[in-house]
Amino acid sequence: MTEGRHLQGIATALWRDNPGLVQLLGLCPLLAVTGSFVNGLGLGIATLAVLTVSNGLVSATRRFLQKEIRIPIFVLIIASLVTCVELLFEAFFPALDRALGIFIPLIVTNCAIVARAEVFASRNPVVSSIVDGFGMGLGFLLVLVTIGLMRELVGQGTVFADMHLLFGGEPVNGLVVADAGWLIAILPPGAFFALAVAIAAKNAMDRRRSVRLRERTGLR
């Protein structure tokens, strides 16, 4: 019974309410670190972990919190989780940690996380909050890796380069599609272009689907 509802919640988080493409939350890390697939994946995993656990903790403590000071408490919870994630990254993926730099600690200020704590976790039971956090984090991760993939392909002509930062082993060049790319895609303007293209593509798909649906059902 509830499982179906959870699955539907995750599907909604991935597409209809996607934090990156629809809610446009957490744009600062989204634009800043998506220069390559591996950077996007690294930050996406970190955000996913923080969002899932923070939603669970906020939901578990929601009855003890003073309503007036709930947001600072959310931030404290999120900050302690981010500190854990940061130490884990430093310990296990030092190179990726250096590549992502300040944006790992800055997950604290990712408004997508505070928004889920406030909008969902503080009013819902623990399990559905964890599911919601996971779904939203996954939706954010997918946007990060998609934009990272686009920018890496256009910007340096490779796909999945430097995956050793995350999985260890020998340095890898990934799939080399071209020898050189358009530098602008790696630079900040490329992030805005890539995000705009991704949002436009999503809207176009939605519109096409709704047109098809209307034709099939014969509704106006």
Next chain:
Amino acid sequence: MQFERLNAPHVRSTASVPRIMLQVLLALVPAAIAHVWYFGPGFLFNLIIATGFCVASESAMMAARGRPPEDALSDYSAIVTAALIAFALPSLTPWWVTAIASTFGIVVAKHLYGGIGFNVFNPAMAGYVVVLVAFPADLNLWVAPRMGDTDYTTLSLVETLTFTLTGGLPDALTYDAVSRATPLDLMKSGLNQMQTVEEIRALPTMGDFGGRGWEWIGNFLALGGIWLMIKRVIRWQIPLGVLAGLLVPATIAFMIDPGSNPGPGYHLFSGATILCAFFVATDPVSAATSTRGRIVYGIGIGFLIYAIRKWGAYADGAAFGVLLMNMAVPAIDAITRPRIVGHGGASRE
């Protein structure tokens, strides 16, 4: 006797978009001839390639938007965009760089915003900036101007065409043999190496005021620009504003420390100053529209050019200045909206 009664306006302007665009193109002709004389036939190849891609992408976008392509093509605005891109690019440019600049300018900067009349950014400068940021190495190949260095190898027509189409130079020639840093590049790197302006100005690429060759192209551009002003195709506020915004700070800095600040004549006759003042900043769509707004817009561009040349990482800032002020245009127009007669303004109590 019954006279036919007509409603106002009784006197109609002969101005139309195609007519204005043709006048702009005509005003660019002397400078184009000077460009070919000083920097070789590469300019013509760039112009042809840019025109081809601008026209093709304009037709494709009009078709994609479900409109007849000839509506957009008959106003010649795509060709003006192509001409401005050809002036902005170095004469030795691989064809695909020109193609990307033209396509981006028309597709993204013009048609994604709604086509002519709706574009926020100047399409030519948007296209140029994209390739400038994306391919910095390919946009540094300015050939040395005719009558410049003595050790300079000229490329023939065929060799220039080969380079444009393949990006390859004839055997035994290197990039260094055919290209030179632009005067603004020389000035920037020279000043960074603690040389004085006087030492840098003694280099062979330098002319009487700005760069050799560049200053004559500037003269012919100014000639065309002044003709456009007389014809009232462009208003005087924007060119004057650009020149004032650039030259006033340049003069002040020059008077304070002539050793590390090139004079106003140098700024006027280097890089894209005159092209920008008369032909780019005056784009009627992306510029401010009120009289006071045009002055503010022009001064803003001029000062940004000065700031980028003096403190920025790029040697010239005309394209960036125009794009940045394009963004400010809605605010400028809102603030400088002229008072309607009889409404608002000073109270008459």
